Structure formats: C-alpha cells, structure tokens
Amino acid sequence: MTDLDQLTQSLARNLKRWRAERGYTLDALAARAGVSRGMIIQIEQARTNPSVGTTVKLADALGVSITTLLDYEQGPQVRVVGPGEAVRMWSTEAGSHTTLLVGAEAPGPFELWDWRLMPGDESASDPHPPGATELIHVAEGELTLVVDGTEHRVPAGSSVTFEAKVAHAYRNDGDEPVLMTMAVSIPLGH
The missing domain is CATH 2.60.120.10 (Jelly Rolls)
Structure with missing residues (x-):
C-alpha cells in the first residue's frame, strides 16, 4: 500500500469515527463544513483523496486538528481498568x-x-x-x-x-x- 493509499484509508476511517463521536449525520457535517454530502461519502468510502482545503474544513467542522483527522501512525489508546x-x-x-x-x-x-x-x-x-x-x-x-x-x-x-x-x-x-x-x-x- 502506498503512502497515499494509507493516508486515504486513514482519513476515511478517522472521518467516520469523528463524525460518529460527534453524532453528526452526513447532512449535518456537510452543512457545518461547507462540503457536499457526496464528497463526504466518497471520502468515508476511501474513493477519493480530497484537497487540503476540504480536509481542513472537515477537521474544523469536527473540532479536531487536521493532524488528528489524518493520523494513521498512532494506534488506538487502550486503558484496561481491572x-x-x-x-x-x-x-x-x-x-x-x-x-x-x-x-x-x-x-x-x-x-x-x-x-x-x-x-x-x-x-x-x-x-x-x-x-x-x-x-x-x-x-x-x-x-x-x-x-x-x-x-x-x-x-x-x-x-x-x-x-x-x-x-x-x-x-x-x-x-x-x-x-x-x-x-x-x-x-x-x-
């Protein structure tokens, strides 16, 4: 997998995760970000690699940094409470x-x-x-x-x-x- 493929997959996974955590529908995120619903669907399905501007708009609408939205090297943080x-x-x-x-x-x-x-x-x-x-x-x-x-x-x-x-x-x-x-x-x- 190329770096671009990995980044596209990471963005798809993180966008879905943060949208779900915020409780935003596709339409709600589209309205907040000023990005089309269709573009968000394509990004979440890893079918497109959006521009930096689109990625920044989505990160801002979700209230996360662009680094957080694009992060693919940091694994999930796990804390076990016995x-x-x-x-x-x-x-x-x-x-x-x-x-x-x-x-x-x-x-x-x-x-x-x-x-x-x-x-x-x-x-x-x-x-x-x-x-x-x-x-x-x-x-x-x-x-x-x-x-x-x-x-x-x-x-x-x-x-x-x-x-x-x-x-x-x-x-x-x-x-x-x-x-x-x-x-x-x-x-x-x-």
Whole structure:
C-alpha cells in the first residue's frame, strides 16, 4: 500500500469515527463544513483523496486538528481498568451502590457505570450541562427512571437513553435489586 493509499484509508476511517463521536449525520457535517454530502461519502468510502482545503474544513467542522483527522501512525489508546481499580462512588446501608467502571475524555467526559439499586432505594441527580446524554441498560429488576418529574419504567433487558440536562433520578420500586449499566457523556468544555 502506498503512502497515499494509507493516508486515504486513514482519513476515511478517522472521518467516520469523528463524525460518529460527534453524532453528526452526513447532512449535518456537510452543512457545518461547507462540503457536499457526496464528497463526504466518497471520502468515508476511501474513493477519493480530497484537497487540503476540504480536509481542513472537515477537521474544523469536527473540532479536531487536521493532524488528528489524518493520523494513521498512532494506534488506538487502550486503558484496561481491572476489577480492583474501579471506583465505588455511592452506597447505602441497604446495599445499593454505583461503581465508576471506566471513563474517557473524548470529546468530553465519557463514563461507564455499574449500578446496584436495592428495593426502595433511590438516587437523585442534578441536571447535567446541556448536551449531556445518559444511556442505561437494565440487566435485572425494573428501574423507575424519573426525568424532569416524569416516571419511566425500564424493565430487565430494556435500554433507555435521555438528555440529562434536567433533574433526574433512579429508583427501585420493585422487590428485587436493579442491576444496570449506565454510560454518561458530557459535552466538551463542561
């Protein structure tokens, strides 16, 4: 593979990755960058090698440096957090607890939590910054998720996502523990 082929492949991979991380559709990125949707598709499929100007526009629209967008030598950064390294953040005498499993700063704080919520227990949260998102998967029990005063039942095997910019709470109204995993993403700069 030539250097140009490697660069084209790297740009395709990185553009897809950063667009997904930012949550941009093809149309949204095209509008932000002033680059046609068709050009972005061709770049993401590694069918074209765009001009430097187009690449700079895309990098600016994604909020990354052109170096980051073109980088193909730096491998993925991996950090393994062993069971003994996870951080217990909250617990009650009844046995409820949360554990921060792992976190990252891409593009802002991004955390993965393990929750055990005992029957009758509740944990309330203040609003997070605008743009914050939470994703929850309930493995056992039934979670009562309260978002901005509205209750949502989330049974075992179900997942839920919500904008966490309003007050919210996690409650177990059942008679068995709720076991769930939660991911929290806070936008950059908050």
